[in-house]
Amino acid sequence: MSTAKTTIILFSGELDKAIAAFIIANGAAAYDHEVTIFFTFWGLNILRKDELMRTHKGMLEKAFGWIMPRGPKKLALSKMNFVGLGPQMIKHVMKKHNALSLPELIELAQEQGIKLVACTMTMDLLGLQQEELIDSVEYAGVAAYLGDASQGQVNLFI
């Protein structure tokens, strides 16, 4: 019997959706699915390093780079964000319940061999460069996604 495959396109760059995506992905990997998360558009921000990287970019790309959140600790909520209070509440509650934080969920995903793929085309559009993203990310386009997804049992767009 061949391995079950799960793919997730993570389009949204919000804390709550990212947590949901990584919980599903880590769960699937724990049940021996081959799991790939494709990061596109605002989802790419989850893969950004904390620190500001020096890069050579045009004005517009620089502007995007400044405005968009750098990494999983900076994300807003899709609901009840309350100028950043909501994410603090969620993080506090998650800690209280011993739930893994998003950075921990990402680490677990890497340990479980989940493929994290950044969409090169939208990286171009948003002016993101490879040195701005965390290590061990793979780079690919829509063709790679379709290859995986057409063999996937569970394919989600988040």
Place this chain on the structure above:
Amino acid sequence: MSTAKTTIILFSGELDKAIAAFIIANGAAAYDHEVTIFFTFWGLNILRKDELMRTHKGMLEKAFGWIMPRGPKKLALSKMNFVGLGPQMIKHVMKKHNALSLPELIELAQEQGIKLVACTMTMDLLGLQQEELIDSVEYAGVAAYLGDASQGQVNLFI
């Protein structure tokens, strides 16, 4: 021939997305699919009872409980909400066109044997307790979802 399976993760707690989810779910059930809706994060609010339940909670969980909408009649729209005017317009138009309202769609789903599953992990996070949710809801986690979805023909994240 085995039965077709449809699963929906309902993450969003907005009226329009909830209506879309229940129309697809009820349609699939009418065509004899085995249908499960997994309610997680803001989607859980759709399952809340109308009335305020007395519960023993921490401060933060109480705050979430107060702020989040209680049940399908209290939901906002994802677009054009206009401080609550949008949902009134949609409800008015749905009535005019004899479309089922969200509470009626939920009832129909229950009559058709659609499994409504609340994600216990996010219930913990948002401080929701079982007595706050409508009856006939089942309680499970990501493992149950993956079990169903890996056999599903149609798996959606809404």
Place this chain on the structure above:
Amino acid sequence: MSTAKTTIILFSGELDKAIAAFIIANGAAAYDHEVTIFFTFWGLNILRKDELMRTHKGMLEKAFGWIMPRGPKKLALSKMNFVGLGPQMIKHVMKKHNALSLPELIELAQEQGIKLVACTMTMDLLGLQQEELIDSVEYAGVAAYLGDASQGQVNLFI
């Protein structure tokens, strides 16, 4: 071997999500998938003609018609919209990178034989009439979607 099938429900009417949907759809069609996009709720606005059509409608339907964007050039972003500045930035950057614009992506989809299906039930709700939508759109309901999706390898809700 039968053809792979891809279906997308396009619920969202935002520029970034519409671009993502059409990139996936056009990619899948290029790899010989049979592709259908079902437009429902705010996604229907993507199919609207640029010009204002004269129609006979009730007050409420007229109001919806005025408020909602007419066609792919009028859409907002789901993030960083900045009162319309965000979409201009994205369009500018896409042009700079020689990426196809949304109207071009729609044209390409039509050339590749992607089925564009408008959900008749939500058209009723939003008061949209067939003469307001671009030509070569097909009209159907949730049953047609389920027929396609239960045979689909990749089924997404965007």
